[in-house]
Amino acid sequence: MRLYNTLTRTKEEFVPVTPGKVAFYICGPTVYNFIHIGNARSFLSFDVIRRYLEYSGYEVTYVQNITDVDDKIINRANEEGRTAAEVAAEYTQAFIDSMHALGVADPTIRPRATDEIDTMLGLITSLIASGHAYEVEGDVYFSVRSFPAYGKLSGRDIEQMQSGARVEVDQRKHDPLDFALWKAAKPGEPSWESPWSAGRPGWHIECSAMSGKYLGCPFDIHAGGDDLVFPHHENEIAQSEAASGVTFANYWLHGGMLTIDKAKMSKSEGNYLLLKDVLQIVRPQALRLLMLQTHYRSPFDYSRERLDEATAALERIESALRNLTWAVENYAVVPAAPNSIDDRNTSWTCDLLARIEATRRQFAESMDDDFNTAGAVAALFELVTAGNASIKDGIYGQSHQLAVIDAHDAIVELLGVLGVELEQGGGEDPLPEEAVALAAELAGYKGVLAAEALDSLLRLRQDARAQKNWALADAVRDGLAKLELAIEDTSSGPRLVRK
Ligand SMILES: [Zn+2]
Structure with a gap:
């Protein structure tokens, strides 16, 4: 099995850390809204990859986090006069429901950021102790220049990033590239006690903490949409590898973007679709089939x-x-x-x-x-x-x-x-009895076998047509149509197909 690794920019043979097992982490949603179909495509792609690994005999531990504390959640809560926890609970459930609707299998472990604060505090403490992070007025920042390999995933040069970052410089940071690990809470914001301030974790530290806790380092596969390569995944690598001194994840898989009618999806342009709305107009199996007809790394155009x-x-x-x-x-x-x-x-x-x-x-x-x-x-x-x-x-x-x-x-x-589960009919097929009854009525059939009954109906129709008795031929056709059967004329005579 070969897979394309964003880290090395090549297709590599897949060799798991532990033979027969795969430790797989995928970044989950920030639960402040219903997910759009771009997110859905990414989650679907990795669901199929996970399913295929399992089908190939691997035992897969699949971890997907829920980011249930974040500026976007707090903003929405303030707009709606609710607590951030209420907003997060609502959209966490909506996310799980929509994944079930799309046929995406539940992860092995679905940690929520707010349940894992202690793990994050431990990681931040060790980063400060080893000189990779520092505190300023209750906030804690990661020191990007303390991690020389920064930029290796996205292929960015730290000096170029530096010039781009100069535009808005937070004077309290030692370097404009540094990013927050811990944010002191403003009045009214949700907060947790920490050695630095009552506050909340930065987004990037969550994934480092949760993947490390549940999968250990190095783990096999880290996945997400390609909009997460920088800065999110770059920062995860920096935090985790600075803290542990070992490789964070061996294979980085990134899904391609989604366009709608060849245009970039954009909320402000109105070119934006929620998964739940798309599932109102299409069966989930068809949406899966459509998305899977494009390779997961390629751009996918929805129409x-x-x-x-x-x-x-x-x-x-x-x-x-x-x-x-x-x-x-x-x-x-x-x-x-x-x-x-x-x-x-x-x-x-x-x-x-x-x-x-x-x-x-x-x-x-x-x-x-x-x-x-x-x-x-x-x-x-x-x-x-x-x-x-x-x-x-x-x-x-x-x-x-x-x-x-x-x-x-x-x-x-x-x-x-591929996770395209078809409804298998289920229950009794009413066809045989009804076919026998129809054949008894029209063709005088006296047996009890559906196959014989249908044969007799086809013969009756042939005879009727030969005698130009169109009314009888049509009656046979219409009776079969009621059983959802259509007559197909083939080289070796007519046959029945299910409509
Ligand atoms: Zn993440």
């Missing part, structure tokens, strides 16, 4: 047309699965004659078995190559097409039937790896 295309693609998969199930349950299996090779049987069976194997191989090869979900989805669609083709004219022989079942199961399994 209503693409959403509709993804819905159609999802329906194509579901229809194929219904067709395969239906064919297995309702087609009479025509046995191959003893000691003879039925070439329809052998060619369809072999083609389908070869396609299942190829799809599984292409799926794994794509995903092993930096989690190329686009390639994996393309391989799946080839199997969908092959599955449909293989039952076009019936099922010949038991091995053909088994191959059809295999194709169905492979599609469901691989979609599941």
Whole structure:
């Protein structure tokens, strides 16, 4: 398995710290609002990467924090006349609900910043003790120049940053590049006791504290959107490596940006979409399928047309699965004659078995190559097409039937790896009884088998058409339509497909 590491700017072979296990940290949301679809794409991408690691046999510890204390939360609370804790609680629950709606699996551990203040105080204390941080009037700052490797993740040169930072210089800081680890509270703000002041942690220190506490250092994968590379992740590295003296995280994965109709998402321009609103107009499985058709590091362009295309693609998969199930349950299996090779049987069976194997191989090869979900989805669609083709004219022989079942199961399994969980129908299929009743009514069928009943209806329609009895032919068609069946005329005669 190879993955692109932002830190080294190359694709590297993935070698976990502990064989068979993956320690994975992903930056979570700041809970002051509903999440937008750009965030959703990032969380979805890493959910799929986690799922694939698990599918590949790794035991994954997946940690995602909740930033539940922050200026944005405090501002919103002040605007709405509520406490910051109330705002954070509301949007934490909204975030969890929307992740469930999108089919994103819960992390192994979901620490909240406000529950982890002691860990952060410990880390800040040790950074001060080792000369990497200093206190000024109750605030604590990290001394960027005390960490010579600063800039290694984002590839930025510290001197260039220096000139950019001069514009607004906080005179109390030793250096304009230094950033806050602890902020003294202003009146009315939420605060926690500390050796320096009653205050709250800076954003960056949270992730260093929580990832170190739950995963240890070095851990395997640190992930987030590429807007977090600088300064957030750069600062996390500086804090953690300055404190521990060891590598913080071995692989840094960053997801690409999302545009809407080819324009940058911007709240002020009105070009902005919340996940919860998008999920009002599209099924989560279709949104997942759409987003996964673009590699996670590439920019992703959202549009209503693409959403509709993804819905159609999802329906194509579901229809194929219904067709395969239906064919297995309702087609009479025509046995191959003893000691003879039925070439329809052998060619369809072999083609389908070869396609299942190829799809599984292409799926794994794509995903092993930096989690190329686009390639994996393309391989799946080839199997969908092959599955449909293989039952076009019936099922010949038991091995053909088994191959059809295999194709169905492979599609469901691989979609599941991508977190595209399909509704499997569930409950009794009402078709057989109703088909028998329809055949009894129109064709005088006297048996009890759905497959025979449907055959008799198809024959009746053929006969009716041959006799130009269009009313009867239409009655058969309409009766089948009520059972959600459509007649498809093929080279070897008509067959039924589930609508
Ligand atoms: Zn973070």
